[in-house]
Amino acid sequence: MLCDKILEDRDFGHLYIIVNRRAVRYTFRPANDGTPKIGIRVTVPPRYDVKDVVRAVEQNRTQLLSMLQVNQTAKDKKTETVHIDWDFRIETDCLHISFIKGTSQKVLFHKEAAQIDKNMHGEEIILKPAILQFVCPPDFDFDKGDRQALFERAIIEGVRMYAKAQLLPRLLGYAARYGIQLNEVKINSSKGRWGSCSQHKQRSLLNSKKSYNINLSLFTLLLPMHLQKLILLHELTHTIYMDHSPAFHAHLNTWLEGKEDAFEKELKKYTTSIFSFVKKE
Numbered sequence: 001m002l003c004d005k006i007l008e009d010r011d012f013g014h015l016y017i018i019v020n021r022r023a024v025r026y027t028f029r030p031a032n033d034g035t036p037k038i039g040i041r042v043t044v045p046p047r048y049d050v051k052d053v054v055r056a057v058e059q060n061r062t063q064l065l066s067m068l069q070v071n072q073t074a075k076d077k078k079t080e081t082v083h084i085d086w087d088f089r090i091e092t093d094c095l096h097i098s099f100i101k102g103t104s105q106k107v108l109f110h111k112e113a114a115q116i117d118k119n120m121h122g123e124e125i126i127l128k129p130a131i132l133q134f135v136c137p138p139d140f141d142f143d144k145g146d147r148q149a150l151f152e153r154a155i156i157e158g159v160r161m162y163a164k165a166q167l168l169p170r171l172l173g174y175a176a177r178y179g180i181q182l183n184e185v186k187i188n189s190s191k192g193r194w195g196s197c198s199q200h201k202q203r204s205l206l207n208s209k210k211s212y213n214i215n216l217s218l219f220t221l222l223l224p225m226h227l228q229k230l231i232l233l234h235e236l237t238h239t240i241y242m243d244h245s246p247a248f249h250a251h252l253n254t255w256l257e258g259k260e261d262a263f264e265k266e267l268k269k270y271t272t273s274i275f276s277f278v279k280k281e
């Protein structure tokens, strides 16, 4: 999603204004941006008037609120969860997460950074994935109190830490290779979207070089390396083409050496939920 402008809203958190050349009127959809207020995507025609968009949101506020409620109920029903216990394992290219029995009566963390090298083409290769182990007392009761929820949060925070350590330099490496200037890169826990890109509005008119803000879902780190590349290059292609036009895809496909379609198809196997990456026996 390439967003032209983000407005703050008391009920919806963020209003993402997206320009679409074929749009003739405003359309509103849930943004599912990972914030509690969900956000609204407003698709608008080119040369729109921001004040008019704000007015339209005001006029449709009641309907929009009920749209978000329906969306949230549907999502709550769909969210799959996995029981967290000794068998819980995530083993992806870049990160391995597991629970092991310790000797202490405390829960301890064992962390190891990934070992990464580059091949002759300058592409990263993972020699050894990062490790996150939760070392728990041998007779640990995973269901006591709100331990399930606490571990889910701890796992997500662990993924976030390694996503910052790995995805940021990976993205900056590609940006440098293609001469793209980025203003800010953020890692979020956005659900339903792997990444987004928006143009950074320069304060100074003298500095006319465009730069961009990119948001990446922390779950991107759990994808296989070639699909991470798809996500990162997809967002970087948005710095050249604002839309998903044939020209956008042609460009991205060149960067991916003709594999965009195959990679996109493979990406459909994954969702932006921690539980979709749990290793099943």
Ligand SMILES: [Zn+2]
Pocket (backbone or CB within 6 Å): 001, 002, 234, 238, 244
């Ligand atoms: Zn896109």
